[in-house]
Amino acid sequence: MTHLVLQHNPDACTGPCGLCGQPVILSQGLQLFLVDKRRPVCSCCGRTAAPALAALVGLACAAERVAKIGQHTVSPPLSALLELARAAENYTGTSPCPLRVGERGV
Numbered sequence: 001m002t003h004l005v006l007q008h009n010p011d012a013c014t015g016p017c018g019l020c021g022q023p024v025i026l027s028q029g030l031q032l033f034l035v036d037k038r039r040p041v042c043s044c045c046g047r048t049a050a051p052a053l054a055a056l057v058g059l060a061c062a063a064e065r066v067a068k069i070g071q072h073t074v075s076p077p078l079s080a081l082l083e084l085a086r087a088a089e090n091y092t093g094t095s096p097c098p099l100r101v102g103e104r105g106v
């Protein structure tokens with residue numbers, strides 16, 4: 001079983017993907033890494049090996065973009081909000097046991 005972790009890095013990261021060996025460039029912020037080898041993982045391999053973590057990275061990136069836009073405008077553009085909603089939907093879709101409205105996870 002492949003164990004991946006999320007790591008917050010203030011700098012971009014480059015190197016071969018720890019799973020497929022293809023060159024990968026990870027932008028600053030949340031990044032997927034192999035636990036044991038401490039090597040970056042490309043988004044394609046991340047979606048296959050750990051779909052929830054990969055979707056969480058996408059959600060965090062979308063939220064960061066919307067927050068940056070929101071700093072300069074009263075309301076972010078609809079396209080940015082739709083991108084954020086799509087990323088949130090992707091993340092919740094990866095949950096093995098999605099919560100229903102009104103249900104609490106205990």
Ligand SMILES: [Zn+2]
Binds near residue numbers: 017018043044045
């Ligand atoms: Zn890969």
